[in-house]
Amino acid sequence: MTVERAEIAIIGGGPAGAAAAVRLAHAGRDVLLIERSRTTMHKLCGEFVSCEALAALDGLGIKLPTAGVVPLAAIRLTAGNIVAEARLPFPTAGLSRRLLDMLLLREAVRAGVRIRRGVAVRKVEAGKGSAAIHLADGTTFDAAEAILATGKHDIAPRARETRWPGRRSMLGLKMHLRLSPEAASRLGPAVELHLFPGGCAGLQPVGNGVVNLCITLDRNEFARAGHDFRSFLDHIGNGNAAFRAAINDASLLWPRPLAIARVPYGHLRGPQELPDHLWPVGDQAAVTASFTGDGIALALAGGIAAAEELLAGGSSASYLRAFRCRAKRQMRCAMALQRLIDYPSLHHPLVALARRQPWMIRKAASLTRLPRAAGSDSATERWRKPEAAEARPEPGGT
Numbered sequence: 001m002t003v004e005r006a007e008i009a010i011i012g013g014g015p016a017g018a019a020a021a022v023r024l025a026h027a028g029r030d031v032l033l034i035e036r037s038r039t040t041m042h043k044l045c046g047e048f049v050s051c052e053a054l055a056a057l058d059g060l061g062i063k064l065p066t067a068g069v070v071p072l073a074a075i076r077l078t079a080g081n082i083v084a085e086a087r088l089p090f091p092t093a094g095l096s097r098r099l100l101d102m103l104l105l106r107e108a109v110r111a112g113v114r115i116r117r118g119v120a121v122r123k124v125e126a127g128k129g130s131a132a133i134h135l136a137d138g139t140t141f142d143a144a145e146a147i148l149a150t151g152k153h154d155i156a157p158r159a160r161e162t163r164w165p166g167r168r169s170m171l172g173l174k175m176h177l178r179l180s181p182e183a184a185s186r187l188g189p190a191v192e193l194h195l196f197p198g199g200c201a202g203l204q205p206v207g208n209g210v211v212n213l214c215i216t217l218d219r220n221e222f223a224r225a226g227h228d229f230r231s232f233l234d235h236i237g238n239g240n241a242a243f244r245a246a247i248n249d250a251s252l253l254w255p256r257p258l259a260i261a262r263v264p265y266g267h268l269r270g271p272q273e274l275p276d277h278l279w280p281v282g283d284q285a286a287v288t289a290s291f292t293g294d295g296i297a298l299a300l301a302g303g304i305a306a307a308e309e310l311l312a313g314g315s316s317a318s319y320l321r322a323f324r325c326r327a328k329r330q331m332r333c334a335m336a337l338q339r340l341i342d343y344p345s346l347h348h349p350l351v352a353l354a355r356r357q358p359w360m361i362r363k364a365a366s367l368t369r370l371p372r373a374a375g376s377d378s379a380t381e382r383w384r385k386p387e388a389a390e391a392r393p394e395p396g397g398t
């Protein structure tokens with residue numbers, strides 16, 4: 001068995017792990033990041049990058065390119081044959097997770113992070129004063145601190161728990177689409193949440209004429225459609241006119257959707273759950289409701305907070321205590337709203353009410369944001385450009 005050494009090891013190169021790596025490397029620390037995938041791939045996600053995420057990226061020195069990034073201006077909520085619309089009360093963007101993860105890892109390399117790709121970590125053992133990280137290729141790394149950023153994949157000594165066992169039957173599906181010219185023009189730079197019995201389908205442009213469709217649904221609904229994605233889209237469209245109009249004549253850009261099951265929604269890691277020297281970040285620390293589009297923000301904020309606590313000589317327990325306090329309001333509001341939209345009988349009255357009172361959509365969107373770190377407001381101001389606020393079709397969005 002080969003044993004190598006790293007001062008700080010980070011397991012997982014998604015937003016949480018990459019953000020921690022960048023922050024630590026900028027402070028001159030020796031960081032090794034282990035990412036199981038050989039190349040950056042598409043990941044299951046709504047690809048809605050919220051204002052707090054934009055501010056965090058800016059703080060890490062990551063400049064988003066113009067191509068492949070769509071500033072979003074409006075939010076639409078639909079059910080049955082009604083649509084409610086509101087302007088988004090904060091700057092946000094649509095961009096593919098592949099691009100986002102690539103930009104973060106590129107900055108990590110530039111900052112001096114050593115990256116080991118194409119090999120998975122099988123096990124982490126945290127002992128007195130260090131952690132042993134066992135890789136699938138037989139290598140073991142001995143690190144003073146280990147940051148656990150494996151997203152949906154549990155390798156920690158204690159798996160994540162959900163406060164919402166019913167949600168265990170939920171399935172997430174994602175597909176990139178090219179809409180018809182009429183549908184692309186109707187969508188414009190907006191995010192749409194289409195409610196249907198058993199789930200919610202999010203639709204938004206992510207640049208280069210591509211639209212991301214991300215659906216959370218009860219897996220029994222998908223089983224009833226014979227696990228056929230196209231038939232399932234038609235099934236949603238049969239009960240939701242706006243969704244039907246959006247996907248009419250749309251081309252699916254992948255042979256099959258990405259899928260994920262058993263997401264532990266509502267999980268918020270307690271400070272005493274894991275041994276010292278093991279720092280859970282991102283989905284390993286907190287899993288919010290998908291419709292909020294705030295998971296990336298939580299992941300970036302957690303990665304940065306853990307790195308800062310580590311640099312200040314603190315412990316993983318003190319980082320988690322502070323992070324829980326910061327994330328608690330977001331998580332409570334998100335899960336309460338999710339419970340409401342779990343009742344199909346409420347869809348129509350809720351959207352009808354939001355149509356009459358669009359401020360309610362803005363309020364719900366604001367309540368499901370992670371409180372921003374101090375001094376981050378100016379970083380997102382550039383997303384408030386006047387042209388971004390106009391509901392115009394995305395250029396080349398067909």
Ligand SMILES: Cc1cc2nc3c(=O)[nH]c(=O)nc-3n(C[C@H](O)[C@H](O)[C@H](O)COP(=O)(O)OP(=O)(O)OC[C@H]3O[C@@H](n4cnc5c(N)ncnc54)[C@H](O)[C@@H]3O)c2cc1C
Nearest residue numbers: 012014015016036046047048121151172282283293295296
């Ligand atoms: C249906 C759905 C829709 C969503 N939509 C949005 C949205 O629109 N906006 C938003 O902000 N959030 C959204 N989220 C949440 C968001 O995707 C996650 O919160 C975010 O990706 C968490 O980042 P992370 O870095 O913790 O994990 P990930 O992004 O999952 O990254 C984890 C990384 O670790 C690697 N890894 C895993 N296991 C190992 C191992 N054993 N060894 C080495 N590497 C490993 C993986 O390959 C991966 O690269 C959504 C989530 C779901 C389920």
